[in-house]
Amino acid sequence: METIKAKLDETPFQTAGPFLHIGCMPNAVKINKIYQNDLGEIPFKDKQENELITIEGSVFDGNGVALDDVMIETWQCDEKGKFNADSGFARLIPNNITKKFTLKTIKPGSYKGFDRKTHSPHLSLSISARGLNMTLNTRVYFEDDELKNDPLLSIISLDNVNSLIAKKIRKNSYLFDIFLQGDRETIFLDI
Amino acid sequence: MNAKSLIKRNYKKHPEIDFPDYKSSIFRAPKNRKISFPSSNTEIIGPIFNKNIIGKLDNDLTLNFSRNKISPLGHKIIVYGTVSDQFTNPIEGALIEIWQANAAGKYLHNNDENPAPIDPNFAGCGRCLTSSTGYYEFLTIQPGPYPYPNRGIEWRPMHIHFSIFGKSFGQRLITQMYFEGDPLIKLCPMLNSIGNEKAKNSLIGVLDTSRSNTQNLLAYKFDIVLRGIKQTYFENRKEGL
Ligand SMILES: [Fe+3]
Numbered sequence: 052m053e054t055i056k057a058k059l060d061e062t063p064f065q066t067a068g069p070f071l072h073i074g075c076m077p078n079a080v081k082i083n084k085i086y087q088n089d090l091g092e093i094p095f096k097d098k099q100e101n102e103l104i105t106i107e108g109s110v111f112d113g114n115g116v117a118l119d120d121v122m123i124e125t126w127q128c129d130e131k132g133k134f135n136a137d138s139g140f141a142r143l144i145p146n147n148i149t150k151k152f153t154l155k156t157i158k159p160g161s162y163k164g165f166d167r168k169t170h171s172p173h174l175s176l177s178i179s180a181r182g183l184n185m186t187l188n189t190r191v192y193f194e195d196d197e198l199k200n201d202p203l204l205s206i207i208s209l210d211n212v213n214s215l216i217a218k219k220i221r222k223n224s225y226l227f228d229i230f231l232q233g234d235r236e237t238i239f240l241d242i
Numbered sequence: 243m244n245a246k247s248l249i250k251r252n253y254k255k256h257p258e259i260d261f262p263d264y265k266s267s268i269f270r271a272p273k274n275r276k277i278s279f280p281s282s283n284t285e286i287i288g289p290i291f292n293k294n295i296i297g298k299l300d301n302d303l304t305l306n307f308s309r310n311k312i313s314p315l316g317h318k319i320i321v322y323g324t325v326s327d328q329f330t331n332p333i334e335g336a337l338i339e340i341w342q343a344n345a346a347g348k349y350l351h352n353n354d355e356n357p358a359p360i361d362p363n364f365a366g367c368g369r370c371l372t373s374s375t376g377y378y379e380f381l382t383i384q385p386g387p388y389p390y391p392n393r394g395i396e397w398r399p400m401h402i403h404f405s406i407f408g409k410s411f412g413q414r415l416i417t418q419m420y421f422e423g424d425p426l427i428k429l430c431p432m433l434n435s436i437g438n439e440k441a442k443n444s445l446i447g448v449l450d451t452s453r454s455n456t457q458n459l460l461a462y463k464f465d466i467v468l469r470g471i472k473q474t475y476f477e478n479r480k481e482g483l
Contacts, residue, residue, distance in 0.1 A: 057249050057328035059467045063256050063441045065418040066432055070351045073367045074341025082365045085306050113269035126411045140289035164282040165245045175284040179416050182266030184257035184435050186416050203279055231270050241276040242285040242412045
């Protein structure tokens with residue numbers, strides 16, 4: 052199928068290591084005088100509080116320990132299914148006491164993709180940390196949406212398809228836990 | 243209609259995820275195979291960062307944290323190169339963020355247990371956007387090697403961590419640059435998690451002697467390649483790709 056051949060190999064990944072916050076979120080680790088703000092601190096800055104949803108969760112390792120040294124990045128379209136410059140981008144680290152990350156954002160809309168298929172509302176996620184030789188990718192869907200015809204979810208016949216679906220826990224609030232290993236290992240994507 | 247897609251990743255030229263020589267991977271690396279999925283808009287489009295986020299000293303780590311312009315300890319280096327895609331097209335506006343240890347091998351981070359001194363004039367973070375030719379450049383100091391707990395105490399070779407955004411969320415890359423000639427390179431389990439020799443060597447910054455001799459600092463060149471994005475014209479193809 053590939054008509055044009057790539058000339059170069061992609062540069063290989065290496066782990067982000069335990070100190071990635073120095074480079075990606077320095078203000079979060081009290082290096083405050085270099086960048087005014089950390090990137091991805093607040094997605095969709097111009098939205099009001101009552102227009103936002105919350106997605107919270109933890110990232111668990113194979114021992115069931117919730118990690119606080121991971122960085123999660125999220126990327127999404129707006130409520131109309133449109134992608135804008137960098138407003139749909141967020142970076143999160145879990146709170147070091149509760150071990151939970153909390154994303155406040157707008158609920159994305161569905162969109163018709165380059166593949167001509169309609170994708171149910173979702174966010175794309177990347178997860179980087181010490182111990183991960185490559186960044187992991189996955190998607191977050193919402194349990195109260197129509198998901199039957201989504202092109203990704205419909206090719207997954209595995210029991211753990213639920214690992215891609217955030218559970219509604221309160222009005223405008225969702226729970227999305229990530230399991231790096233174990234019985235409930237999250238589905239990661241080769242995007 | 244114009245369909246876009248990302249070139250499939252060649253995992254033979256990337257590190258193994260489950261690589262017990264790197265102890266931290268044992269309880270963190272997923273065990274199941276990734277689901278192969280033809281990337282769509284969320285993966286093919288990506289955040290585009292505006293020039294106005296970049297401050298004047300953001301790519302000068304020798305000054306961006308220094309008090310009264312006092313230079314951090316260590317010798318100065320320039321790290322430069324280009325960001326292109328797999329079709330050799332330069333990528334303009336790619337965001338590169340770097341972080342590194344100071345000359346003594348210490349990170350400015352609460353979790354760093356290395357008993358080496360902090361340098362009050364060095365934070366070890368910097369960033370820039372590539373130019374129209376894909377060019378980037380950082381002025382910094384040579385990071386020291388450092389001990390870390392792995393199979394007992396092991397030493398990391400000198401390195402700088404790189405995070406790169408191209409045009410597409412699926413091009414996102416996090417990696418490390420090493421330094422030509424460092425004897426610790428061949429002992430590093432993180433680098434050795436890459437099986438392919440050529441891929442491994444592509445992470446080693448090359449000493450540029452001509453530039454080093456003219457600017458009172460050592461220069462290292464490190465070129466970065468992000469995944470290619472294909473554009474294909476489709477007609478009467480119901481299933482897209
Ligand atoms: Fe490091």
